């Protein structure tokens with residue numbers, strides 16, 4: 001099996017690191033090593049971030065806000081044993097031959113994990129133009145149905161993480177504290193930042209902070225970008241940030257649906273871990289909205305007849321799109337990019353790419369139960385289906 005495994009970028013980066021260290025002292029060879037890392041980082045900037053981060057003590061950082069832990073903001077504060085957390089994580093998964101999300105914290109207390117419906121309602125905007133978010137990256141068991149508990153990797157202990165709601169131009173002050181067995185990071189698609197610094201991994205017990213101002217309105221994904229991204233995103237580290245345009249959109253009932261896939265190993269002690277090898281094959285066991293298969297069949301999304309309804313639909317993937325469709329309805333408006341200038345009208349189905357988000361609107365002028373589905377029905381059948389009840 002290993003003979004067919006494609007080389008991991010982080011292994012290439014590890015090799016560059018090892019070559020550099022072997023050639024001469026670390027400090028003396030810093031320039032050569034960074035040049036190598038930078039070239040490789042062009043292939044996958046986030047994976048190169050941790051390498052760059054090892055040496056940031058010698059150059060300015062784009063990190064703009066200190067953490068509550070004080071000296072843990074700068075990458076220079078990362079202990080020598082965690083100089084390359086991305087790569088070490090990746091290498092550990094690679095060499096174990098059973099890459100799995102089953103870390104200690106992801107399994108602890110699994111038998112007492114309870115199910116809850118993920119509320120799809122868009123939370124209201126706050127009055128402040130500054131959002132200060134202090135989040136924790138946690139590995140934790142998550143019950144996604146009455147019969148299934150997954151060994152989850154999460155933001156704030158749930159899959160998906162919290163819905164962030166803000167406006168274009170708001171200031172988002174973000175800190176991620178890593179609690180768990182592995183390094184983690186944050187990549188906001190609503191931000192324009194140097195990923196090698198802002199989106200770098202923090203080791204367990206440490207934190208990373210950055211500040212950004214969303215430039216465009218829309219439905220944007222956030223996710224952990226630590227290597228292998230496929231494993232971190234596929235194990236549950238994703239969510240939605242909804243950015244309002246300067247001029248508010250028409251009043252509507254607003255809901256957020258983030259589609260994701262689960263690739264699960266057989267249950268062990270009642271928990272199913274995410275399986276990296278299955279993720280590479282891209283044939284998911286479950287595809288669902290907001291982390292739980294069929295949850296909005298059991299407890300539908302309810303609106304009133306005559307309501308304008310706005311769905312912010314994202315595909316977290318990690319690998320498949322969401323071909324969003326509502327049976328018995330037509331979308332009067334779909335915003336492909338930033339509203340209100342990117343609208344198309346009279347739409348039946350539109351595909352939201354993995355790593356993407358779009359806004360779907362309709363007027364619920366007919367009463368009834370309307371299934372919303374991934375019209376790629378192989379995936380709809382695996383749990384990406386719910387019901388909008390118009391009363």
Ligand SMILES: [Cu+2]
Pocket residue numbers: 153183184185224225226232237
């Ligand atoms: Cu992570």
